[in-house]
Each structure stands twice: as C-alpha cells, then as structure tokens.
Amino acid sequence: EPEVTQTPSHQVTQMGQEVILRCVPISNHLYFYWYRQILGQKVEFLVSFYNNEISEKSEIFDDQFSVERPDGSNFTLKIRSTKLEDSAMYFCASSQASAYNEQFFGPGTRLTVL
Amino acid sequence: QKEVEQDPGPLSVPEGAIVSLNCTYSNSAFQYFMWYRQYSRKGPELLMYTYSSGNKEDGRFTAQVDKSSKYISLFIRDSQPSDSATYLCAMRMGGGNKLTFGTGTQLKVEL
Numbered sequence: 726e727p728e729v730t731q732t733p734s735h736q737v738t739q740m741g742q743e744v745i746l747r748c749v750p751i752s753n754h755l756y757f758y759w760y761r762q763i764l765g766q767k768v769e770f771l772v773s774f775y776n777n778e779i780s781e782k783s784e785i786f787d788d789q790f791s792v793e794r795p796d797g798s799n800f801t802l803k804i805r806s807t808k809l810e811d812s813a814m815y816f817c818a819s820s821q822a823s824a825y826n827e828q829f830f831g832p833g834t835r836l837t838v839l
Numbered sequence: 840q841k842e843v844e845q846d847p848g849p850l851s852v853p854e855g856a857i858v859s860l861n862c863t864y865s866n867s868a869f870q871y872f873m874w875y876r877q878y879s880r881k882g883p884e885l886l887m888y889t890y891s892s893g894n895k896e897d898g899r900f901t902a903q904v905d906k907s908s909k910y911i912s913l914f915i916r917d918s919q920p921s922d923s924a925t926y927l928c929a930m931r932m933g934g935g936n937k938l939t940f941g942t943g944t945q946l947k948v949e950l
Contacts, residue, residue, distance in 0.1 A: 768940040781937055816882050830882035
C-alpha cells in the first residue's frame with residue numbers, strides 16, 4: 726500500500742539554525758500539506774501546496790517557513806531560523822485532487838530545538 | 840468557544856466493549872468530517888471519512904454526523920487492545936483543504 730514517507734525521523738538543532746524536513750508524498754497525489762503537533766497539543770495545519778504554489782497557509786506559517794517541491798517526488802519544509810517553540814512533530818500529508826480530498830499522513834519528523 | 844471540542848479522556852474500557860467517541864464543533868461551514876487514529880509518536884491514520892449527516896459503517900467502526908447539532912461520533916464495536924490509541928476528529932470546510940483537528944481522545948482497551 727502506498728504511503729507518505731518522511732525524513733529524518735528525528736532532527737535535533739540549535740536555536741537559530743536552519744532545518745529542512747523532507748517528505749515523499751504518495752506518487753499520484755497532487756495536494757501536499759504540512760501540519761505540526763506540539764507535545765500534548767492538537768495537530769495544527771501549517772500550509773497546503775498545489776500546482777507548485779501555496780494554496781492556503783495558517784498564521785503559524787510566517788516568513789520563517791517555506792515549502793518547496795524541488796523535484797517530482799520530494800516536498801520539503803524549511804524553517805529558516807529555528808526557535809525553541811518550533812520544537813514539535815511535523816507531519817507531511819498528501820491527497821488526490823478529488824471532492825473528498827482524503828489526506829494521508831506520514832509518520833512525522835520530531836524536531837527538537839535546543 | 841473552540842472551533843472543535845473533544846474530550847481528551849483518558850477513556851478506559853474492557854475488551855469487547857462498545858466505545859463512543861465524540862466531537863462538537865461551532866462552525867457550520869465544516870462540511871467534511873474525519874476520524875483519525877494516532878498511536879504514540881506516530882502519524883495520524885485515516886479511519887473514517889464522512890460528508891452527509893447520518894451513519895457510515897466500516898467493519899467495527901461507525902461514524903455518525905449530526906450537522907444540525909454540530910456533533911460527530913465514532914463508535915467502535917467489539918473493542919480490542921489493539922484499538923488502544925488516541926482518536927482524533929478532524930473537519931474541513933467545503934472550499935478549502937485545511938483540516939481542523941480536535942485535541943484527541945486517548946483510549947485504552949484492557950484485557
């Protein structure tokens with residue numbers, strides 16, 4: 726069964742450093758998403774991406790964040806200058822272009838900012 | 840008032856019990872409703888997806904939506920220890936892709 730994959734599974738970084746989180750969405754999906762989950766809190770939407778551009782973003786997704794689809798398979802989330810409060814699980818999801826638009830999630834990358 | 844409210848639990852039931860998990864929401868613009876299961880430190884796994892008010896059944900799982908009351912439920916029949924996880928409700932407006940999640944209900948099914 727096709728699935729969303731994410732690398733790395735755990736990333737530790739120093740405050741102020743840049744990080745890139747990587748995702749490989751399901752191959753025939755056209756919509757891509759990033760969500761985050763701070764420990765003990767709910768899953769929160771960050772951004773959706775379609776046709777090589779951001780289609781929707783939340784207030785959390787400020788200028789420190791960017792997304793890119795550098796090739797035909799990868800989808801990345803970059804955090805330019807990490808803060809302590811960026812520590813969270815980051816989930817990538819993807820969906821087909823359909824009315825139901827079921828979103829399938831990857832296993833997540835745990836980001837720890839020291 | 841939060842957009843989506845979900846009792847965090849924990850909810851502990853004996854094996855074989857029927858489990859009822861619920862969410863309420865305040866925004867009538869939500870049109871699509873989902874239930875995800877999340878095991879500890881894993882990604883959410885889609886269990887059920889509904890649009891209309893009414894019931895949708897899939898194996899031991901039944902999702903129920905009442906749009907007039909802004910209330911959704913997930914029922915698990917013949918619960919198993921492997922059902923022990925956090926169950927997240929999520930919903931989406933008709934015109935967008937953003938999912939809004941509840942806080943999740945932690946379920947433990949005991950032998």
